[in-house]
Amino acid sequence: MNNYHFIAIGGAVMHNLALALVEKGYQVTGSDDEIYEPSRTRLEKAGILPKEYGWFPNKITPDLDGIILGMHARLENPELQKAQELGIPVYSFPEFIFNQSQNKKRVVIGGSHGKTSITSIILHVLKDQNVDFDYLVGAQIEGFDLMVRLSDAPIIIIEGDEYLTSPLDRTSKFFHYKHDIALVSGIAWDHFNVFPDFEGYKSLFSQFMEMTPEKGELIYCEADPLVKTAAEKADITGKKTPYKAHPSLIEGGKTFLKTENGLVPIQIFGEHNLQNLQGAMNICKSIGITPEAFYKSIQSFKGAAKRQEVILDTGSSTIYRDFAHAPSKLQATVRAVKTQFPERQLIAVQELHTYSSLNKDFLPNYAHTMDPADIAVVYLNPHAVALKKLELMDEETLRAGFKRPDLKLFTDSSALKDFLLSLDYSNSNLLLMSSGNYDNMDLEVIKAKFN
Structure with a gap:
């Protein structure tokens, strides 16, 4: 036992x-x-x-x-x-996963953003194609009861993050998995409290890339200049495979993939998701899934939880919820929704909730991230600031940080709710972005405005 x-x-x-x-x-x-x-x-x-x-x-x-x-x-x-x-024996989480998967082919997905989405796509396709596999993913995914599976399967798909391993081990988690195939989706500074030095943060991904073995493969997003530079410099003898967004077109608010056999409809959208999809497709190809099988399975993929998740859709107006909190994620999500529905008004609401986002020194990284939104709203909870022992930023500082003079700012969730209830949502999209919950703001009354 x-x-x-x-x-x-x-x-x-x-x-x-x-x-x-x-x-x-x-x-x-x-x-x-x-x-x-x-x-x-x-x-x-x-x-x-x-x-x-x-x-x-x-x-x-x-x-x-x-x-x-x-x-x-x-x-x-x-x-x-x-x-x-x-x-x-004392194992950290990643050490134990490696201990249980030493005899498997290990596929590790890394990057500052896109990890969960890419891993979710791969898991969806493999399950749809009846492939036996183990996995570790950082979010609950539709069709999967657990975020972890360990069995006798010959392959494991791992969402590998760069954060600290355990109290005993201050190295990055993804070093412990010793990948056969690695993917790096993007490099963008976040978690200012854990990684105060950007050069040091970037070097983690370079080290991760250079762990690729002789018969392994490094798949990387060449659309991200930092990833491209690091991958091209990586001193490995394994295969290097660059990727960028899968070719596509938008018709009537629906995205279609351009393929050799015609257009393939998908349920996700946005440049970043098309990059994620292409990266996932490259991994699937490396483990034996044909493009035809991938295109067949991807059509039923609805997206990972809290990643452009549809809360309510009336046909002419939609409420989206997204985990976006880091500047790169915020910018990509706002741009994706506006590009998908250019004719609809976009109301984008961002809760500053993480240590980085609440930090005055980090705030300039948010410059222009909300620009595509017609109405840009930021919610800041003074209690969250106090818990993190940070200085509460004033309105002038926040507007200057986002480079958005008309930014609407709230420090009270009931006032935010009242503002959202005052808006006309005909032919509009409401995009709620946060790793928190707006201090338990009641979404049901806002949803009622859409009906």
Whole structure:
């Protein structure tokens, strides 16, 4: 019996890995000091929800095959210290994924943006084509119960991010997967608090590229100048495959792929998504999926959760929700919606929620990101600023940062809701962008305005 204990089991990816191991027949226990939904209910249903919150060294026993350590845990965690005393192997999340996939072909998707979308496309196509595969993805995807699968499949598709591995290991996660095939989608500065130096941040992707083995492949987006430069400089003997946006056209608010066999309708849109699609297609080709099979399967792909996700569509007006928060993601999403529906009014609402976006020194990176919107709105929650111990920026600073003099600014979610309720949404698109939730703003009353 394989017996593993999770320190910080409640995290989004951590609890999914725990559930994947239960499904594999492993014995799983865990601890955490707080567990939110949906993790709580899912762990409870699987019978592995901790009986009480906190850290309990008595859970750490010599019969454990290993500890899986979440990023949320601290170095002085009493369970971690007990495990170290007993000499029990301690794995970070990525180390454990590699440990379980050493005999598989490992495909790793990296980049500052587009990772989840590219991984989601690949997973959708492989599932639709009845290919047996394992995976790790950073979001819940339609058609997949878990964000992780570990089985006897010969291949694993991994969304590999550049963020820190664990409290014990401050290197980037994607170094641990030791890829056979790597993809890099884009390089754009974000997470200012973790990566204060842009040159150092860029070098992470160069190092990742140079880990490509002799018989491996590096697939990279040549439309991104930073990626192109790094990939062309990468000293590897493996294959290098550049890509850019798949050729397409827009007719009546619908995007079609231009292929050798005619037009193929798809449900996603925007230059960045067409780049993501092409990158995913290149990976699928490398693992044996023909272009014909890819085009057949991609038509039913609706997109990853909170990536241009349609909340409501009346036929002439639409509400979109998007996870966009970094400048490059924000700009790409606003531009995509306006380009897709040039005749519709675009109301773009951005919540500044992350450490980087709330930081005065980082704000100039948002210059002109909202320009395509007819009405540009920014919501800033003073409580979020206080929690991150940052200075609350005034309206003048924000307007100057976005280079948008007519930017509409709100620091109270009820005032934001009132403003949105005052607008006329006929022949309009409302684009809500945030990694938060506008301080629990009620979307139902806004949706009612569209009906």
